[in-house]
Each structure stands twice: as structure tokens, then as C-alpha cells.
Amino acid sequence: MATTEVPPPSVPVHPDDAADHERHEQLEAVWGDPPGILGFFKTVDHKRIGIRYIYTSFIFFFIAGLLALVMRAQLAQPNGTVLGPQSYNEFFTMHGTTMIFLFNTPVLAGFGNYLLPMQIGTRDMAFPRLNAFSFWIFVLSGIFLYSSFVFGKAPDGGWFAYTPLTDRVYSGGVNLDFWGLAVIFTGISTTVGAINFLVTTFKLRAPGMTLNRLPIYVWSMVVFSFMVLFAVPVVTTAAGLLELDRLFGTQFFVPAHGGSTLLYQHLFWFWGHPEVYILFVPATGMVSLIIPVFARRALAGYIWIVTALVAVGFISFGVWVHHMFATGVPSLAMSFFSAASLIITIPSGIQFFAWIATMWRGVVKLTTPMLFMIGFLLIFLLGGISGVMVSVLPFDWQVTDSYFVVAHFHYVLNGAVVFPIFGALYFWLPKMTGRMLSERLGRWSFWTMFIGFNLAFFPMHILGFLGMPRRIYTYPGGLGWDTLNLIVSIGSLVFALGTLLTLINFFWSRTRGEHALPNPWSADTLEWATTSPPPDWNFEAIPLVESRHPLWDQQPLPVCASEPGPGLEALGPEGALARTTPFTTGLRAEPADTMHIPEATYLPFILAVGVAVIIVGLLIDAVLVGVLGLAIGGVGLLRWAWRTGEH
Amino acid sequence: MTTTDPAVGRPEAPGLVYSPPVPLLVPVPPPPPAKRRGYSTGFWGIALVITTESMIFLALLASYFFLRATSHQWPPPGIEKPDLQTGWIFSVVLIGSSIPVLWAEVAIARGKVGQLRAGLMISFLMGTAFLLYTYDDFQKLHFGWKDNAYASIFYVTVGLHSLHVLAGLLISLVTQVKAWLGLFDAEHHVSVQIFSLYWHFVDGVWIFVFSSLFLSAHIR
Numbered sequence A: 001m002a003t004t005e006v007p008p009p010s011v012p013v014h015p016d017d018a019a020d021h022e023r024h025e026q027l028e029a030v031w032g033d034p035p036g037i038l039g040f041f042k043t044v045d046h047k048r049i050g051i052r053y054i055y056t057s058f059i060f061f062f063i064a065g066l067l068a069l070v071m072r073a074q075l076a077q078p079n080g081t082v083l084g085p086q087s088y089n090e091f092f093t094m095h096g097t098t099m100i101f102l103f104n105t106p107v108l109a110g111f112g113n114y115l116l117p118m119q120i121g122t123r124d125m126a127f128p129r130l131n132a133f134s135f136w137i138f139v140l141s142g143i144f145l146y147s148s149f150v151f152g153k154a155p156d157g158g159w160f161a162y163t164p165l166t167d168r169v170y171s172g173g174v175n176l177d178f179w180g181l182a183v184i185f186t187g188i189s190t191t192v193g194a195i196n197f198l199v200t201t202f203k204l205r206a207p208g209m210t211l212n213r214l215p216i217y218v219w220s221m222v223v224f225s226f227m228v229l230f231a232v233p234v235v236t237t238a239a240g241l242l243e244l245d246r247l248f249g250t251q252f253f254v255p256a257h258g259g260s261t262l263l264y265q266h267l268f269w270f271w272g273h274p275e276v277y278i279l280f281v282p283a284t285g286m287v288s289l290i291i292p293v294f295a296r297r298a299l300a301g302y303i304w305i306v307t308a309l310v311a312v313g314f315i316s317f318g319v320w321v322h323h324m325f326a327t328g329v330p331s332l333a334m335s336f337f338s339a340a341s342l343i344i345t346i347p348s349g350i351q352f353f354a355w356i357a358t359m360w361r362g363v364v365k366l367t368t369p370m371l372f373m374i375g376f377l378l379i380f381l382l383g384g385i386s387g388v389m390v391s392v393l394p395f396d397w398q399v400t401d402s403y404f405v406v407a408h409f410h411y412v413l414n415g416a417v418v419f420p421i422f423g424a425l426y427f428w429l430p431k432m433t434g435r436m437l438s439e440r441l442g443r444w445s446f447w448t449m450f451i452g453f454n455l456a457f458f459p460m461h462i463l464g465f466l467g468m469p470r471r472i473y474t475y476p477g478g479l480g481w482d483t484l485n486l487i488v489s490i491g492s493l494v495f496a497l498g499t500l501l502t503l504i505n506f507f508w509s510r511t512r513g514e515h516a517l518p519n520p521w522s523a524d525t526l527e528w529a530t531t532s533p534p535p536d537w538n539f540e541a542i543p544l545v546e547s548r549h550p551l552w553d554q555q556p557l558p559v560c561a562s563e564p565g566p567g568l569e570a571l572g573p574e575g576a577l578a579r580t581t582p583f584t585t586g587l588r589a590e591p592a593d594t595m596h597i598p599e600a601t602y603l604p605f606i607l608a609v610g611v612a613v614i615i616v617g618l619l620i621d622a623v624l625v626g627v628l629g630l631a632i633g634g635v636g637l638l639r640w641a642w643r644t645g646e647h
Numbered sequence B: 001m002t003t004t005d006p007a008v009g010r011p012e013a014p015g016l017v018y019s020p021p022v023p024l025l026v027p028v029p030p031p032p033p034a035k036r037r038g039y040s041t042g043f044w045g046i047a048l049v050i051t052t053e054s055m056i057f058l059a060l061l062a063s064y065f066f067l068r069a070t071s072h073q074w075p076p077p078g079i080e081k082p083d084l085q086t087g088w089i090f091s092v093v094l095i096g097s098s099i100p101v102l103w104a105e106v107a108i109a110r111g112k113v114g115q116l117r118a119g120l121m122i123s124f125l126m127g128t129a130f131l132l133y134t135y136d137d138f139q140k141l142h143f144g145w146k147d148n149a150y151a152s153i154f155y156v157t158v159g160l161h162s163l164h165v166l167a168g169l170l171i172s173l174v175t176q177v178k179a180w181l182g183l184f185d186a187e188h189h190v191s192v193q194i195f196s197l198y199w200h201f202v203d204g205v206w207i208f209v210f211s212s213l214f215l216s217a218h219i220r
């Protein structure tokens, strides 16, 4: 590893030190946030927002992990007494909901926020203020959901909240309203983020970065965003109609009045299944970026992988009914969805073989990030196999709602998504904080997590075969489940300890870690062309891209000078001084115009608070509060609309 | 270039890549600019907002047909089929209101601010007329949204569309104020483009809502 005991270096653009220094001060003045707590609420910097996204979602990860540990303490032995049935229901609902809505989705958005603009060589996102808005919405929705615990009214209907259990006849309290409104709430954040990623990718790439040269991770964020745009509105509709039923007495899901409970399931899973791939696709994007760096070889089959990513995006919309095989859907329809579920393994297989081929033909260096990648490959293999198994109808009928299913989705969600995320932390945290993490502690963390993970989740498959249903708060002894359950609980604890080691590593690195050089891993993408941590303006001069692996193939890296003309003026250091970034054409990435980056502002925060107040108003059924929220939001929106698009 | 790849700690083998931990940057002249400027980020942003909002309407219309397919009689007993006569007229008004917007957009691209103001005003009036019609239509209904699933989906879909019309009118107002203040010219009128796209969307959605909830209810 290439770290040395030198002070934090800066990238020499011009060798002239004194002039360098002066220009940096000017740039600081143009780009820096206002100091103190005010600046905190005003920032629109994509890196700061991205890091906050990541940190906040990890807080939720640890909270939800804690909930899981308590559940496992309850189930460690027959007739446990840690949790009663009601608390157990609340715990698994909050655990599942948090992991999906408040950890996995936002943490991937956070990495995207931080990395995407730098990987495409620009100075910020296309809509920096919307970016801040989506972050604040995410934070407020998390606080909103967790405030339910404070009132002792946590949601208890499972993470998919099926009707009729969740309609107001059978779930009277506000518990489920917390869930429904939080789902709508976070949906806003995810959608806004997706729009931002797409426009940024297609309009702000560095000159020369044609679509053919787009880093694979950026491709995966593009697919992620498109899937979000088509899937999330449908779950918003599902939760919205559920809330209308609950709050305003409509009859969508009430069979006695012509409604249909199956309708809710269709709407929910139309989002729910793509959602698994929404989480999985950016994770594979990270894998496809990290493996080549440590295999010291370009990714095998770039075009194939891009095609596979896009294919996954499409096919995943054709498989939602496989969550409902046991509900009595017509059999022809079921065969179709079963086949589609099998077909989706093909693009995943292509990616898998491309990763193997990359490592095969390269010289693998087993750093901590790479260990996580290899761990991911093994886990993904198992999760994929159990996935193929459940997509076969007769098998699904046997194991549906058993612990086999719990095992399967933890292999996919916790294994195939969380392991790449941890690898990504070890890979990119040096860029974000400027400090290297400890390799030793990292290895310990990986092995503890890997062993704990398999100890916790593999026996669940067997428990499923032995007939243990999911979502039970306890079980009698003597069913042959006791030992396995104990192993599962111990494994969970070991896994949790492993994640804790990474947390410790993180705090240790903040003060003790070695300073990170700009490109400590000798990687190929553009975020490594700037200092660690990068300055507020990312690149003083925008790189001129001529290869898919700019830092590998272009040495030294050409960076543009400014020239008068549309777009050209923003390219060089003068563009950075004017707080602008170039705007390029969608396909060929030729400079087309200059985009001014908005100043730090309270607007996003105010608007998010407005939305939050509306949501609270709906929750407590108070018209006045709702109107107040509308007023706050309205004022913010008006001011915003006024400033949009330089008129 | 060095011969030792520090990332692997051994001599660089053929076909392996190595990049230095502190990349060297050299300034070069920029590439030639594009011939066309293309649409603004704001334009693409609103286009994607429209994409995702269309999915909400699609989900609602799919729910409509799903509920219809699972019920014996549609609309349920005691509810008359939606009234088409005034519906037709005001549909034409709403969809027609796209024309002055088109006209206004073409005008401002040529720098004609007067035509822009006029076009926006005309479409605003037409949109308002439509909104008043929907309000009136809701007043005349003999059923409430709590009565049954048909009533619920009817109220929610049409109501959501009306909210979109309302939002469109508000955006129109902001754009009009800007137009009257003379903030637009042939080069700078992103707000007009954004409003125009959104308004066409609101009109276009109505075609689907109208044909599903109004026309198709008369087909047996």
C-alpha cells in the first residue's frame, strides 16, 4: 500500500507555490460554507451531503442491528422472556423498515452523492439545493419514524404492512400511520435523489467522457435511478392509498366495500421486488469498480456488465408476483413470473463471471476492501442459489413464510449489499476523511463479520426446512430447533462485533490513521485525481478524459484551461473561481454551456421542515398543523421557483 | 513511468496497470465546444419529475381496472355512470389550453414577450375554467369517497389530477409574474420551458384519466 509519513499533499497544477496559495484562498472564499451551525444547515456541497447521508444511515444501521440482536436474544432459547409478542412485532417491523428505507437506500444514495460528481469530473451535482433537500427529508423521516418508539406506538405490521391486518379495523392506533407516512416521506427523498443523479450524469460529465467511458459505478447509479423513478412512485401510491383508507375512510383495501387486499400486495411488490435490485445494483457497481483496482487489471467485459445492469433493471419489473405465489394468482401468470424470476439469474451470472475473469487474469492483492469483495462473491453465490430455489413454484409453496425466506433475504440484503458497502467504506473513507483505516483491524473486522454472518444466517435455511415460521416471537422446546437457534443468535452477536470493529477503526483512523495520498490504491477513476479529502470545488481544472481508465491510461492527466466561449470558460481554474462548472452534451460530452452552482441557502431545510410538518399534521389529524406545514413549504417553494433557472 | 507497481509490490508485469499515488496534472487547451447547447438541467429535471409522476397515475389507473375486474357490477349499484356531456367540453378546454402555451414558447424563443404574456394568460384562464368544472362536478356527485371502492378511486384519481392542475396554475402564475417583470428574453427562458412541459403533462394525463374513468365506464 502506498502510504508514507508525509504531510497531506496537494495536487500540483502549477508548480508555482506562492501563486498557488493565493488562488486557494480565493477559491476557499468562493466555495466555503458560512462558518458554524448556520453553515451546517445551509450547505449544498455534494461531498458534505454525501458524507452526512452515509453517517446518518449508519446510525440507523446500528440502531436496527441492535433491534435484531434483541430479537435474537429472545429467540436464542425456547420460551424466551426478553420480548413479549407485541414488542417482537414492533421490533421486526422497525428492523426491516429501517434497514430497507433508512439504511440501505440512503447509504447507497450517500455514496452516489459523494462519488458520482467526482467520478464524472465535475464540481457538484446538477441540483445542489435539491440534493440538500433530499438529505433533510431523509433525516426528518427517520426521526419521524423513530419518534413512534417514544410514544410507545411503533409500527407492528411487518415491513410490508399487508392489509387487512393494517387497515384501521384491525390496527387501530397510530402505529401503522407512522409506517405509512414514513414510507411516503422517504420516497420523496429517494426520488429527488434519483432525478439528481440522472441529470448530473447526463449533463455534467467532464469533456471526453463519452457514455462508453463512464465508470461502471456511475452506470450502476444510472440504472438505480431509473429503477427508483419507475418503482418508488408505486409504493408511494400503495402507502398513500393505505393512509387514505386509514385516515380518511376510503375503501381501497376493504373487501366488504368492493376493495381488494390483493391490490395492495400487487402495488407493494411492484416496487418491492425491483427495490431489492435497486439496492443490489449500486452494490455490484462498487464491486465492479473495486475488484479491478486490486486485481491490477481492467474489468473484463465492460460492455457485458453494462448490458447486464440494464437488463437487471428491466427484468426486475417483471418478477413482482413471485412474492405472491401463495396467494392464488392464476397459474399461467404464475408460470410467467416464475420464468422471469429464473431469467434474472442470467445477467447476475454474467457479472459474476466477469468478476471471476478479472481476478483470474490479474494479480490479486488482498487488501481489506478486496477481502470484502471476495466475501461478497461467496455470499452472493449462496443467496443467488437459494433465490433460484424459491423462484421454483412447488419449492416456494413449501418454504414461503419460513425461516428459509429469512435466510435468503439476509444473504441477499445483508450479505450481497452490506459486504460491498463495508468494502466501499474501507476503499473510499480515505478519500473522504483523508486518513487511511487500519488494515489489521480491517482484516479482523472482515473475518469476524464473515464468520458471524454465515453462523447467523446459514442455519436459518435448515430451520426453515424444519418448519420454523418467520415472525414468531417464541417457540416451545423439543422441536429440534433449539441448538440451531442458539447458533443463529451467537452468530448474530459475532457479526455485530465485526461491524463494531469497523466503527472503532473509523474513529481510530480519524486521529491516528496515516494521511492518505490522493490515490492511495493506484486506482483508475477521477475521484483519485484530487486531494484526499478533496477541496470544496473538487477539481480546480476539469480533466480532459480520453480513456475509460483516465488515471491508468493518461499519465500525466491533462486538465483543461479556460477559454472564452460557452462552456469553455468554466473548464479551467477561472471557472472554479467563478463558482461554475461546465455543462456538456448528453452523449459525447462536449462542452456546451456554463452552469452556475447555487450559493449555500436555508431553502432546502425550510422546505423539508414544511413537508415534515404536513406529515405530522396528517399523523395527529390536525388540520391546523397541516396548513402550517403547507404555508412553510409554500413560502420555501415560491422563493425557490423564483430563483430557478436564472429566470 | 516506474517499473515497480507499489500496489502489488512487485515489478510491473506486461498488461498490468500502475498509477502514481500523486497524479501529475498538465494543463491543455479545452476541446472544441458542442454545436448545440441542448436543454437546460432544469428542463431535464422536470422531464424526470413527469416520468415518475406518470407512474403514480399509471398505478392509480391500474388499480381502477383491477378493482373493476374484481367486482360484479361497475359502477356499483346505486351509482350512476359519470356524466360525459360537460366532461367532453371541459376536456377539450383543458387539452386545448396547451396550444396557447406552445404558441407562447415559440414566441419567447423569438424574443416576443408580449405574445408570451398573452399565451400564458389565455392558458391560465382555460385551466382555471377546467378546475372550476371539476369542483362543480364533485359537488354534483351523489356519492362520497367513503361509500365504496369505486367512489374512493374516482375521488382520489380525479382529485389528484385537479391538484396537478392547481400546481400547474401556480407555476403559471410565477412564470407570468416573471414575464410581466420582463425577466425573459430569447436566450433566457428556462422557467417558461419548465412550465410548458409540466402543463402539457397535466393535459396529457387528463386524456388517460378521462378515457379510463369517464369513457370506459360506459363500455360494457
Ligand code: HEM
Binding pocket: A065, A068, A069, A071, A072, A092, A093, A095, A096, A097, A099, A100, A104, A157, A158, A159, A160, A406, A410, A413, A414, A418, A456, A469, A470, A471, A472, A492, A495, A496
Ligand atoms: C445485523 C445483522 C442482522 C441480523 C442479526 C438480523 C436479524 C433479523 C431477524 C431476527 C429478523 C426477524 C425474523 C423473523 O422473526 O421473522 C429479521 C428480519 C428482517 N431483516 Fe434482518 N437482520 C440483520 C440485518 C439485516 C439487514 C442488513 C437487512 C436489510 C438491509 C435486514 C432486513 C430484514 C428484513 C426486511 C426483515 C423482515 C422484517 C419483517 O418480517 O417484516 N436485516 N432480521
